[in-house]
Amino acid sequence: MAxxxxxxxxLWSAKGTYIDEKGRKIKATGETEVLFKKGKITxxxxxxxxxxxxxxxxxxxxxxxxxxxxxxxxxxxESKNPTSGNFKGKxxxxxxYIVSTYISTDNKYTGFETFEFRQDGSYMNKGCLFFGDNKVxxxxxxxx
Numbered sequence: 472m473a474x475x476x477x478x479x480x481x482l483w484s485a486k487g488t489y490i491d492e493k494g495r496k497i498k499a500t501g502e503t504e505v506l507f508k509k510g511k512i513t514x515x516x517x518x519x520x521x522x523x524x525x526x527x528x529x530x531x532x533x534x535x536x537x538x539x540x541x542x543x544x545x546x547x548x549e550s551k552n553p554t555s556g557n558f559k560g561k562x563x564x565x566x567x568y569i570v571s572t573y574i575s576t577d578n579k580y581t582g583f584e585t586f587e588f589r590q591d592g593s594y595m596n597k598g599c600l601f602f603g604d605n606k607v608x609x610x611x612x613x614x615x
Contacts, residue, residue: 491608
């Protein structure tokens with residue numbers, strides 16, 4: 472069941488917590504949209520963080536994902552991030568989990584994410600981004 476995230480065109484709403492490099496917890500909202508275009512999967516994500524009264528910081532990513540081949544449990548993706556640059560990664564599907572590992576094309580950033588499919592049809596998404604040995608951010612979001 473975990474793989475439906477990569478098999479179904481859908482707009483997911485996201486709510487949860489973002490933790491910055493200083494350990495500050497910030498309530499986060501956003502969307503993740505999975506689209507199928509020209510034989511490829513595109514995932515567009517937006518996370519909104521309140522930074523000041525009535526001001527929001529938007530973190531956006533666009534992922535280009537190779538479709539998962541029949542009988543396989545992994546695929547590759549690339550993304551462009553306006554803040555931290557370009558990334559390459561893999562999605563690995565195992566049971567109710569999708570695990571993503573990634574590295575920036577300049578080898579400065581690394582990270583991982585997990586997507587746990589839950590009985591209510593939502594996903595628990597947890598992830599962490601590092602710059603060298605330093606944790607830049609961490610998040611825990613529910614996609615529904």
